Amino acid sequence: MDILNDALGGFDVVLQPANLLFCLLGVTLGMLIGVLPGLGPAATIAILLPITYTMEPASAIILLAGIFYGAQYGGTITSVLLRLPGEASSVVTALDGYQMARQGRAGAALGIAAVGSFVGGTIAIVGLTFLAPLVASFALDFGPAEYTLLALLGILLVSSLGNGSARKAAVAATIGLLLATVGRDPVTGVSRFTFGSDNLADGIDFVIIAMGLFGVGEILYNMATPPSATSGTPQFRRALPTGADLKQSSGAIARGSVSGFVLGVLPGGGATIASLVAYATEKKLAKRPERFGRGAIEGVAGPETANNSAATSSFIPLLTLGIPANGTMAIMFGALMLQGITPGPGLINEHPDVFWGVIDSMYIGNVFLLLLSIPLIGIFVRLLRVKATILNPLTVLITMIGVYTVRNSVFDMFLVIAFGVVGYLMKKTGFPPGPLVLAFVLGGLLETSFRQSIRLSEGSLAIFVASPIAVTLVVAIVVAIAAAPVMAWLLRRQQARTDATLHTHAQAYQD
């Protein structure tokens, strides 16, 4: 078993003391920002990009991945205690989690979420361990035509399945593609859209766009609309579910692990859809569905397991095909590129330390999260008192200095401010930044492989249907375009229902 050997080899990378420390640091930081209002994991990872420049590739990705899946759990804490979901994927958790907290069972709700997240995450990593090499070996036969279609499919899926309107996501994606063309033409070397500036001759750095749109943009937005004040945190000592709680939720955790894994592999909003589907499934299967919305523990266990499982499996398309499944994964893609590593089917053979190191770090990271969360939730909750008016200035300072250190360039600072303004305006007008960053990241690959393909075929578009894989991808693209409105409608309806339920319950308790 070659794969098993390689997979175990990854633990040699993770178990190095420095990497263990980065893993612990990552998940702690992730939980922290998940709890704190304002910055999400995408923004945090973007802001930390300059720091990872100087690190070993495997350590850098272990740290950033830890932030990503750690934040999934941190968001649950505010969802349960304050009915303020930190992440879109924790919205349904607020339905029953908050009711449990009001009944004095906050500890049980958070505990079961921790256990569920651990089980879901671990099952997904096992799946990732075995599935990822298979997908990667399959993708080794891909030529430029297949890559063109795959990149196109990725951008399409993220635009159509993400949160918000598909029209606006499409606009955002085209902006990203256009920004990717700034700089020298990859074939002829002609300068494009540089407006005579030497600073733009090599194109726009991915770090600048990510830090501007996600980092500065989000900070500006928070400055104008401060996150709602947090007060009156319910009291509890420890997040520990009882044996009865565990028994009651075991089915929900098992189902959530599997459905989350499957949905997470699909590009676009995986974790969010996974949590919604898990909640709906549990409610449908329950003997007394009327318990849901009134503090049913399965309503917390199912979605929390599913969103963690999905967050983990969304690494599969990134690590094996080089196609990021969502905005945060696009930033991970950028982080790997900064290290001189191109994610794709070659990753597993060329950089096994990175590939297996990251996957194996998730086993350890999940154990860290479980160990951290059960005794330490009380401390994390206390962090909620840190004011946004202090946090925003400090974050913006870290961002500005971080940008400067990337190339010692003041021009980059101005550029990041400009993209911050763009990010703020996009957020206000409902244009999602995720598709823009994703399209920017894939833009170079898309153009290069497209031009390689038509050069191979001497100008004929027939190359895009010349192989069975290409035909399959074309069919998938057509289906994606056709199914997008249906999927968007389904997602919207489910979200509207969730919102309606949350608001009805809020009103019911105000009487």
Next chain:
Amino acid sequence: MSSSAVARGEPDQDHELEFEEEAPRGGATTARLGALVPLVLGVSGAVVSAGLGIGSLGAPGAGLWPLVISLLMITASATALLKAKQDDDVEAFDRGILTVVLSVVSLLAYAALLPMVGFEIPTVLLLFFWIKILGREGWRSAVTVSLVATAVVYGLFVLLLAVPLPHLF
């Protein structure tokens, strides 16, 4: 409303907290402006690309790919413009915009001052401005946080990491 309960500081009313603070919705005009900007960008992108030389599919010029993207962008933003009336995800630009303008101006000033006078003085000023003026925090926390954070940055970036950050001292 939740804010009044919070302001009165009644601990038992935490359940009145709104699920999510709803920002005021923006009108169709804001939505139209939001779609008009990428439309203009797409048109100018198409014009510039055409100038770069399009070539043919067999021998593409530097402008072909950006032209294709610009045309897609025009299509997408024109659709968004036409359907602007149905937009339900646009937020209104209320008084918060003033805070954003002040934040951006102070950041621009920060970036402009940094290479001239080093990072220390601009950093203290930026933090103080954001905490005291924009954040309306008290004098004591504003002064303390600004000075301590600047000292930490100095210690970390200049002394420890030896990053070539312009500095006075």
